[in-house]
Amino acid sequence: MSAPARVLTVAGSDSGGGAGIQADLKTMLALGVHGMSVITAVTAQNSLGVQGAWELPVEAVRAQYRSVVDDIGVQAVKTGMLASAELVEAVAELIRGTDVPAVVDPVGVSKHGDPLLAASALDSVRTRLLPAATVATPNLDEVAQLTGVRVESEADLRRAAAAVLAYGPRWALIKGGHLPEGTGRVGGGQAVRMSGSQAVDLLTDGSEEYWLRAPRHDNRHTHGTGCTLASAIASQLAKGQSVPEAVAAAKEYVTGAIAAGFALGGGIGPVDHGWAFRPQCSEGAG
Template sequence: MTTRPPLVLTVAGSDSGGGAGIQADLKAMLALGVHGMSVLTAVTAQNSRGVHGVWELPEEAVRAQYRAVVDDIGVHAVKTGMLATAPLVETVAELLADTDAPVVVDPVGVSKHGDPLLAASALESVRKRLLPTATVATPNLDEVTQLTGVRVERETDMRTAAEAVLAYGPRWVLVKGGHLPTGAEAVDLLTDGTEEHWLRAPRHDNRHTHGTGCTLASAVAAGLARGLAVPEAVREAKAYVTGAIAAGFALGEGIGPVDHGWALRR
């Protein structure tokens, strides 16, 4: 009998263009040797040029999907992405609080193209209900500002940003510094308030980076499901995403996706 791979559940919105959201999550999970499962929170009409429409699912549909998977199949890690509204954030937070598995929270606020994916009215629910469930929270710099008001303009500001996010209760926070003008390196900070891990990787001159945040959070969840400690899971995830960014390809007329299968074709 074939050995069952680790099980990872993504709770997120869809991307009809296939570069981000549920589609990116499942591709990354497959590439990293885990079995991906999904709870759809919203449907987006999306392509390389932006988000053209969003339709949230009812809370009962999200709850039913989650319970169907977790109660029968089980789960070794959960990743959350686009949750869209306060009622959906509250619903997912309630489900996560009752699940005995590590949780990676990607507090998605806007798309790569600048389109809003989280209602302003949902921010307090993210702060007070969702972040306390997180084993690892993975905000980018815009999401840090949206959640905490802290603006990161230089590398040294990332420590202040991490402290502000940790105040809401996640065990670890990974502040993603990819948008910082730090020259040849992309710098992230992982910390639990005691340990600090500064993660550096070459910055690739490639505009096709759609789905980077979804992919990184999914890769971290895959590592946790395989039993890795948080620092090791994050380190492996950053290496995977760095390769995916380097291999990102043009798609449509706008920003193309990272290449989730790059390592499979080496």
């Protein structure tokens, strides 16, 4: 039998299994690709937060990457937690030397607000990592951290995307899932009411625009959402989809995973990466 498409995740480990490498590999399995990993950091992490984090040496990260790429090969790469400027720069160099799509999730903080990227690494993300990205997938906090643009309404998403694209990724996906309900101006300048019942993202390369809308599910168990979305995009790109097709399919997958998220421990539970395998969950996932 021929091997499935192969995707490499370069990210940190989440001992609680909800985010990071663990979420990436679960997503890849669910979407029918072969997931492989380069671990950049180890975290002590559960539903309550991150209790500790230890980054790996650059030489260990580089050796993992070369071991996989030089023998097995990849059709797409996804990055997550990179922790330090040294790791960011090393991973950016590796990605530039691998002629496949790269999805960059510029992880800055955990779902609980714990820092996962040194402040000294921000400039390396801007000048080295983002220019190597096929798609960059920042959330609103990461947009503010990287560009200084604060998104308060749907009308601000274009400005945020332009600020991210200025650093060089081919496409920017600005995730607006935490936008409040309000009024803004999009699409020709008309005033529109943004429903709090929708999660709205903007995908653009600076000329083409795709507004992606999905139901906003009333579920607090959303740990791993960003990792899951970026991994889903990489998985679809590895299977040959275009960027707009891959992002739309990934949005549908992660929406179902959020709807099926479950309680685990005493804090924020994870999204359900296997929701599509459970008919009782997928029927209500929208």
